[in-house]
Amino acid sequence: MSRILRPRGGLALSRRGLLRGGAVAAGGLALSGCDDLWRADAAKDVLTRAEDLHRWSQRALGGEALAREYSRADLSPRFRANGSRGVADAAYRRQLGEGFAGWTLRVEGLVARPLDLSLAALKDLPQRSQITRHDCVEGWSAIGQWQGPQLGGLLRLAGVSDKARYIVFHCADLYHGRPYYESIDLADAFHPQTILAWQMNGAPLEEAHGAPLRLRVERQLGYKHAKFVTRIVAVDSLQGIYGGKGGYWEDVGDYAWYAGI
Structure with a gap:
């Protein structure tokens, strides 16, 4: 519910x-x-x-404090898309055209039960709906409504190991020719407002906003809210994953790994 x-x-x-x-x-x-x-x-x-x-x-x-939540009357008339607005990958284009009927989310790494979940299966999980403010590091903000399963519940379903320290999100898009990815620690992963959103403002996500699935980690800045999520991996270290700093922007040296607000 x-x-x-x-x-x-x-x-x-x-x-x-x-x-x-x-x-x-x-x-x-x-x-x-x-x-x-x-x-x-x-x-x-x-x-x-x-x-x-x-x-x-x-x-x-x-550590358990919640980001402020708003009412539907507060929804922004326009919610800008951050980061990539689209994905050129042929497999993604095909899935988009098919309404993501054959798309699956992979959950793996330091888990007891690796998962492959369809979009329908994610919608069948207990859902959380929240109206929150998205704060972009570029200086703009917008209020939107998001719905999806809590990430913590999904990790419990997979049986995340006590050895895991970080959750890494791999995405379908390339940003300036490099794979986009992000990561958070277990404290934020199990925060009640951290969800895998498939719905925005009462409708399925559009491509520009990360269809079919994006991370919402409400106590961090917008670049941490990975879009086009295809794979989630529980790890004990960020070393050896792309640039080793935990995210696209962190690897290129523009932003810090922890983006709490």
């Missing part, structure tokens, strides 16, 4: 404030008179430690 959970009270720590603090600290290093390479490495280290501090602080101040 679909349900809406209301946010709990709790403190919120500003990611922007932490990054601003890190940038100020990095700027201080730049004034120290050391060589450019040392300054660059030191600044990167400061920002990395700021990311770790932010993640620790969010979890310490309310």
Whole structure:
């Protein structure tokens, strides 16, 4: 049964404030008179430690806190598509044309029972519906309604191992010629608002919004919400997966792995 959970009270720590603090600290290093390479490495280290501090602080101040949820009256009249707007892969184009009737989601890795689930099977699982705000790292926001099974329930169904530390999402699209992927840790994977959405604003996802399935991890910025998800893998380390930093944007060095808001 679909349900809406209301946010709990709790403190919120500003990611922007932490990054601003890190940038100020990095700027201080730049004034120290050391060589450019040392300054660059030191600044990167400061920002990395700021990311770790932010993640620790969010979890310490309310690891189970919910992102704010809204009413249908708050839905944005236009919800921009982030990231890839489409997929060129021939198999995907065929599945799209067939309404994803033969599409399956693979769940594997450190699990006791690997799964291959059709879109119909995902719709038959217990569903969660939530109206939340999508915050893009580019500076825009929009409110939309999402529905799908909770990721935590799917991982329990697969029997995720105690050895797993991360959940990796492999996607059907290429972004600037490179496979798009993302990852989150187990704390966010089992958060009640982390769902695999197949529906947006009461209708099946359109291609631009990640059809047939996208991740919604509501306490993180939009680039973490992987679209066109085809495979989910439980792993104990991110090393050896593409660039080894846990996501497309993380590998190219533009954004941090933890994007909590």
